[in-house]
Structures are given as C-alpha cells and as structure tokens.
Amino acid sequence: MGTIATSFKAKKVHLINERYQIQEKLGEGSFGVVFNGLDTKKNERVAIKLEVRTGSLLAKEWHTYKLLRNAVGFPKVRWFGQIMPFYDVIVMDLLGKNLGELFRECGNRFSIKTVLILADQMISRLEYLHNMNIVHRDIKPENFVMGLGNTRNTLYLVDFGLSKRFRDSYTNQHISFRDGKNLTGTARYASINTHQGIEATRRDELESVGYVMIYFLRGSLPWQGITKKLCKKQRHTKIGEIKRDMKLDDLCRQCPKELIRYISYCRNLEFTEKPDYTSLRQMFRDLLKNLGHEYNYDYEWSEKGSGNSYLSTFPCNYNKDVVTWL
Structure with a gap:
C-alpha cells in the first residue's frame, strides 16, 4: 500500500475537485492511505483517503458515511470521486489521534x-x-x-x-x-x-x-x-x-x-x-x-497535557493551480 504514497512524491498534481490539497501522509491500513489535507476554499483541514481502484471498498465506505452523516461521532464526508484515473478518493473531516x-x-x-x-x-x-x-x-x-x-x-x-x-x-x-x-x-x-x-x-x-x-x-x-x-x-x-x-x-x-x-x-x-x-x-x-x-x-x-491538537498547526503549501506533494 506504500506504493500509493510513493507514487505521489515529487509530483505536481491539480487540486482534487479543484479545492482539496494533499499534504503529509498520516497513516495507512490494509486498503488505503490517509493524508492530511487542506480545503483551499474554506481554509480548513481535512483528511483525504486514497485507494487503488481494484475493488469497491472505498465506494462502499462512502455510502456508509452518507447514511451516518447526521449522527454524532461519525466523520462527515465532503467529497468522493476518482483521480489519475486509478484511485478512489474520499475527503472527510480531519480528526485527532486514534x-x-x-x-x-x-x-x-x-x-x-x-x-x-x-x-x-x-x-x-x-x-x-x-x-x-x-x-x-x-x-x-x-x-x-x-x-x-x-x-x-x-x-x-x-x-x-x-x-x-x-x-x-x-x-x-x-x-x-x-x-x-x-x-x-x-x-x-x-x-x-x-x-x-x-x-x-x-x-x-x-x-x-x-x-x-x-x-x-x-x-x-x-x-x-x-x-x-x-x-x-x-x-x-x-x-x-x-x-x-x-x-x-x-x-x-x-x-x-x-x-x-x-x-x-x-x-x-x-x-x-x-x-x-x-x-x-x-x-x-x-x-x-x-x-x-x-x-x-x-x-x-x-x-x-498531550491533548489532541497535534494536527492544528500544519504548514500550508497552497498554490491555486498545483499541489507540491511532500
């Protein structure tokens, strides 16, 4: 799964859906990689999860989040789609530590x-x-x-x-x-x-x-x-x-x-x-x-005193046309 993160290094890519910028990698699981991101229109932090389109897991996850969108304790999804064209992408609220x-x-x-x-x-x-x-x-x-x-x-x-x-x-x-x-x-x-x-x-x-x-x-x-x-x-x-x-x-x-x-x-x-x-x-x-x-x-x-604010001060490398992948 590390190939997803590796494939983006040193690349310049248009903003996802013309607004979401991917920055630091936060972690990865069995099926996807999660990045810290920025909603450039609202200037808000987001989480961006990518998955190679070999199955429908991320699309399935998106449908589940839609059902849960009005509930306390479930992150809100802001966008779902495909890029590059081999990756499914889901953008959601950024959370703290697990x-x-x-x-x-x-x-x-x-x-x-x-x-x-x-x-x-x-x-x-x-x-x-x-x-x-x-x-x-x-x-x-x-x-x-x-x-x-x-x-x-x-x-x-x-x-x-x-x-x-x-x-x-x-x-x-x-x-x-x-x-x-x-x-x-x-x-x-x-x-x-x-x-x-x-x-x-x-x-x-x-x-x-x-x-x-x-x-x-x-x-x-x-x-x-x-x-x-x-x-x-x-x-x-x-x-x-x-x-x-x-x-x-x-x-x-x-x-x-x-x-x-x-x-x-x-x-x-x-x-x-x-x-x-x-x-x-x-x-x-x-x-x-x-x-x-x-x-x-x-x-x-x-x-x-460790708190949950460890993601609140990430630097922004925003350019309206491209994203510099770290």
Whole structure:
C-alpha cells in the first residue's frame, strides 16, 4: 500500500475537485492511505483517503458515511470521486489521534475513569450504527478516533471498508445464520463466534468492545504474542481457543466485576437478538459514579497535557493551480 504514497512524491498534481490539497501522509491500513489535507476554499483541514481502484471498498465506505452523516461521532464526508484515473478518493473531516496511539502515549494503560467514559461512547456509536442496519466488523482501538477543537472530547468511529448490512432497511429482515466463514476484522478483538466462523452480528461488535476495554485496563490481552511460527489461520484458531477456554474471572482479573457481566451478556446474546444498549451504558455510568468520578471528559491524555491538537498547526503549501506533494 506504500506504493500509493510513493507514487505521489515529487509530483505536481491539480487540486482534487479543484479545492482539496494533499499534504503529509498520516497513516495507512490494509486498503488505503490517509493524508492530511487542506480545503483551499474554506481554509480548513481535512483528511483525504486514497485507494487503488481494484475493488469497491472505498465506494462502499462512502455510502456508509452518507447514511451516518447526521449522527454524532461519525466523520462527515465532503467529497468522493476518482483521480489519475486509478484511485478512489474520499475527503472527510480531519480528526485527532486514534485510541491505539493515545494508549501507547499513556504508557499502555488507561485509568478506569477514561475507559468507562470511552465505553459509554463506544456503545453509543455501535447502537446508532446498528440502528442503521450496519455492522462495522473491525472493532479495535485504531478505529476509534478523538475529535479536534470543539469536538476534542467526542469519540468517533471510523473505517467502514469491512462494514456490512445485517438487516434489510425496508423489511427489517435479519440476515440468515451462516457459519464456515473466514475471520473478518482483527483477531485480537474478534468475538468467539467470529473465530468459529459464524457470521458477525450486533452481539459480536459489543463483545469486541469488551476486549478493547480489558486491553485498556490491563495493558495487554492473554492471547497476545501467539508464536509467529504459526500461519495466520493457525494463529486465529489458537487465539479463538484461548478466548473460549479462559475463565472470565481470569480474563477480567484486575478489572471491575462489571466487565465480567458485560462479556457474559454479549456472549449469551442470540444471533438476531437486539442488545440492551441502554442498560449496558447505564451499568458503566453507575460504576463511574460509584467510584467517585464525574463524567467530565477528563481523559488520561488530558491530564498528561498531550491533548489532541497535534494536527492544528500544519504548514500550508497552497498554490491555486498545483499541489507540491511532500
């Protein structure tokens, strides 16, 4: 995927859609590269994601973002199209750091207060997404991102390249049970059912949030570090076996008992069953209050003074006719 970024070096290219300038590379995933950019007409920072047009993942992601455009905690898409002519491009609101980055900056451990406030928002994002008949299918810290400026306290859910409809939006007919599927998403946070080849639905996303919470509280998960001598499929199988065989008391050691209740609840949901999002959020809000904390967005990184403003002062190399690629 690095060839996308490399192919633009030392080139001069017309502005995307005559207004969006690509600047520094911010990161890349399995399917695309994300750049810091500038909306030259509004003089606002944007994120620009490029993908080689070998599939329809970015177009699919664009359609998902359109469905979510009026919701809190989902970035707004400003433009989608093609350039050069082999790349799909999506331009959206620029956000801050993802939770994986912030976790590492905080010494691979979040406080219980930070985790509970994040959990409340993670569950809310999934509730809205599921109400729109979509499952994300790759819940992990890197796909939860903090906002910038006035939205710096808001948690965003991003990257819908693997998302899928689990229910018909007109008939409300749920997809049928299927097994024998390959694991989709990130094995570290995948549900036991997903490891067993069962189609992912709402219950599996919430179970994944539980593993993210445990990871943040403990600093690691017991199935990390599976030997690299195993092939990918063997590693996935081994991780699934550890998740299935480990007692929840051991998995949630050093975590509040509410995590045991949460994971147990998610694992016992039926394939088509709607989770009780409200009760799950309330359980964690009650725990926050009982521990003597306020829901005031005083995150771990806020206390350390790192903030989320690291993208707010990028230099602009704007020329109305061309972009100099860095």
